[in-house]
Amino acid sequence: MTLALPTDNPLCDFNALPDYAAVKPEHIEPALDALIRAAEQALEQVTAEATPPTWSAVVEPLERATEHLGRAWGVVGHLNAVADTPALRSAYNAMLPRVTEFWTRLGQNEGLLRQYQALHDSAGFSGLSATRQRIIDHALRDFRLSGALLEGPARSRYAEIQERLAALSQTFSEHVLDATAAHVEYVGEEETASIPADALQTAREAAERDGKPGYKFTLHYPSYMPVLQHGEHRPLRERLYRAYVTRASELGDPQYDNSAVMAEILALRDEEARLLGYANYAEVSLVPKMADTPEQVMHFLRDLASRARPFAQSDLDTLRAFAKDKLGMAQLEAWDIAWASEKLRQSHYALSEQEVRQYFTLPTVIAGLFRVIETLFGVKLRKVKGDIHAWHADVELYEIESAGGQSMGLFYLDLYVRDGKRSGAWMDHVRSRWLRCDGTLQTPVATLTCNFPSPVGGKPALLSHDDVQTLFHEFGHGLHHMLTQVDDIAVSGISGVEWDAVELPSQLMENFCWEWEVLRFLTRHVDSGEPMPRALFDKMLAAKNFQSGMQTLRQVEFSLLDMRLHHDLPTFTPAGIEALVEENRREVAVLQPPAFNRFVCSFSHIFAGGYAAGYYSYKWAEVLSADAYERFEEEGPLSPAVGKSYHQAILSVGGSRDAIDSFKAFRGREPRIDALLRHGGMTAQAA
Ligand SMILES: [Zn+2]
Structure with missing residues (x-):
């Protein structure tokens, strides 16, 4: 029955x-x-x-x-x-x-x-x-x-912990969402100097919708970042920066304060680990992962930090000298860093992100991305017409077909930022590939969600090159999920893939955004309709590793902090967390942010997103993805032969074998860190 x-x-x-x-x-x-x-x-x-x-x-x-x-x-x-x-x-x-x-x-x-x-x-x-x-x-x-x-009281306590942790994660996430929405700046013309036109127009329309004069800026990234990067009005940058980095902390609106939520989450995870017979939560987190022990991970991160630090220090020295000599700023504050960096980038490389964005018109980017996928994997991508019963009118649905015309999977594309939508970009699965016992085959379906600026004034949306890489990244996850050939649902697609290897296909895809052969098909100037000129691309390449030392250290800082919060946090209190944040920052970072910076209070990845003692995965997988991509560099980036080999060795097998075995099947050897350092310009010759 x-x-x-x-x-x-x-x-x-x-x-x-x-x-x-x-x-x-x-x-x-x-x-x-x-x-x-x-x-x-x-x-x-x-x-x-x-x-x-x-x-x-x-x-x-x-x-x-x-x-x-x-x-x-x-x-x-x-x-x-x-x-x-x-x-x-x-x-x-x-x-x-x-x-x-x-x-x-x-x-x-x-x-x-x-x-x-x-x-x-x-x-x-x-x-x-x-x-x-x-x-x-x-x-x-x-x-x-x-x-x-577990048995007896340990067993029921374990269940209690799980239930409480699920509720706390949801609270954490709501606090971040609500705190992000709560801070609003309505400003007049005089505060908007140098903010790019499309960001301004979005801000003006947002103010109009609220029945206010002037411009509305919020802490949503596409509203916040253009101000921090381009806005000449320093007090506005400062106000937004303060609000952004104190979101969901004890320094912001108390109703959204995550301090106690974080302390409780960490205490409960530690208790869970001990119930299971481990010394700390980091150990538990690593059992199903590719990395073996917390010590191995921390050693990897500290090694990477020591290789990146000289480059990061030199990045910072260059920025400070430039700010002093060219901008007349003896003291760079945190809310000046992105702005001064943009000026430095323009002065050193004569490269303006605004100029670059004019070429990345969204429909062209999508068409170029599809072309890469179709060329490498011998598939066809086709838009599904008619009513797709989606959650918003902007959403589109696409079908992936094999060369023989068979449906391999479907994906929803939800690209634009809007209220009520969680920030960031992600791939999620709707269903997975599965050959059932009755012989019917279920094909995989995914959602791909981004938060790109919406089209304004009847023109297509314009993306930054970072946005384009984000899109390729999420498609890397999507392809991993949709091009799988595994029939067992438990390990088809990304299911069952070790967490710290799951970013290999996504990060690998980002590399294509740096190939001229690919890039010229991704671009079409919003006004002239021309593809990007080679000279501009060469400037982008020259600027590619701009501040890559500082960026690497930032990722290492977050990764090491995550590991240590779950490995050697002395007391599970807001003060204990803050002390460890400080200590970790002193060990890793070359740039000390202001004392009021509480970024950890909105660190959703580790408190609400499943990356607990796993944030290092991004860097770990980057070693794998950079090294794997080297084969595309060696044999031609759009080589269908390499695409096929990559599909067979990595994408198609999903979680049906160890990630290290899939890697070796594709590369023919163990992974090496060299390609990552070379891609980031962090080699001895580059110094
Ligand atoms: Zn990812």
């Missing part, structure tokens, strides 16, 4: 793509309620005494039920991230503890653990494919990490 799901609820229809437009907050509880019950029933059935410990009797039915639950909850989570409203938020929050509780219970279920163990020990195990054996092995490891071996 299977439970009937509500038939008039869009969250319970799994035959087609989700009907995002039809989902209302009132659908959430009944749908999730029914799906949790269905999953519970499947769990009961597969753990019953009479059920034999086989793949088809245990793994498959449970995957079916939990996949539906995961997919529906994924839709709700996605809407919560891109179309936040008070009603949706409260429906999401009301359901969050129950969903979390179910996953926790599933991960700790003794009956299920017994079945997986029995399957592992059975004669049938050796008859399973290597991929399925790996899935079982990892499931057993995850049971252990989910507290399934």
Whole structure:
């Protein structure tokens, strides 16, 4: 017997793509309620005494039920991230503890653990494919990490911790979102000198919408950054900077203060680690990752810091000397750094980001990106026409087809910044590739979300070169998810890939934005329609590693801080956290920000985004991606042969084997750090 799901609820229809437009907050509880019950029933059935410990009797039915639950909850989570409203938020929050509780219970279920163990020990195990054996092995490891071996009070305490942590992460994230939205600057003409025209127009339209004169600036990145980088009016830069770096801290609006939230999150993670028999949370975090120990990671980061520091110091000395001599500023404040750096960049390289942006018209960038993907992987990308039932009118849907015309997957593209949408850019999966036992193949579907400035004045949106790299980055994740050829859902696409290797495909894609062969197809001047001239590209190349030493140290500082917060934080208090932030900064950074800087209070990656003791992954994977990309450099960046080899060795296999094995299959050897340093201009000759 299977439970009937509500038939008039869009969250319970799994035959087609989700009907995002039809989902209302009132659908959430009944749908999730029914799906949790269905999953519970499947769990009961597969753990019953009479059920034999086989793949088809245990793994498959449970995957079916939990996949539906995961997919529906994924839709709700996605809407919560891109179309936040008070009603949706409260429906999401009301359901969050129950969903979390179910996953926790599933991960700790003794009956299920017994079945997986029995399957592992059975004669049938050796008859399973290597991929399925790996899935079982990892499931057993995850049971252990989910507290399934715990008993008595430790067991219930563990469950309590999980529930509390889920709620705290949501609070952290809401505080950042609300604090970002809460600070608004309405300014007159006199404060807007040198702010780029498109940013100004957006600011003017935003003020008009509020019925105010002048311009409205906010802490959303596309509004904030142009002011910091270009605005001549120093007091406005200072006001925005202060508001930005004190977001969600004890120095901002108390109702959004994350200080105590962070302390509690870190204390609970530490307690969780001890319950599981580890010395700290960093150790737990690394068990399923490519890196072996916290010490290995910290050694890697400190090594990278020592190689980057001379370059960072020289970057800073150059900037200070320039500010003193050319800008008449003896003292550079934090809110002057981006502005002075932009002046220095223009003076040294005669390169203005504004000039560059005129060429990156969004439709051309998208067309150029698609061309790269089609050339390398022999696929076709086609826009889906008609009603796609998306969550906003700006969203588009595309289909990936193989050379033979077969559908390989679909992706939604949601490009523009708007209120109620979480900042940043990310790829998420709607569903994953899966060959079910009945022989039907489910193709993967992804969402790709960015926060680019919207088109204004009837002209296409203009991107910075950084934006273009962000877009390529997210497509790297998307391709990893969509070009997979793995049939088992647990390890198809990005599922089951080690966290610290998951950024390899994304970061690899960024490199294409630096190839002339690619770039000339990405550009078309907004007014003249001309592609970017080679001379301008050469200037961009010359400026490419501008301040790369400082930027590397900044990433190392965040990564090491994350590791240390989860490894050797002496006291779990706001003061303890702040002291470690300071100490870490003194060890790593060459540029000391003002004492009121509380960036850690909006460090969502580690407090709300799953990167806890894992932020180093970006740099770690960059070593892998730079080294892998070197093969594209050696054999031609748009070589279909290298594209095919990369697809086969890395993209297609997903999490079905260790990332190091996939890397070696593509590169023919162990990874080396040299390409990363060379790409960043941090080699002895460059000094
Ligand atoms: Zn990424």
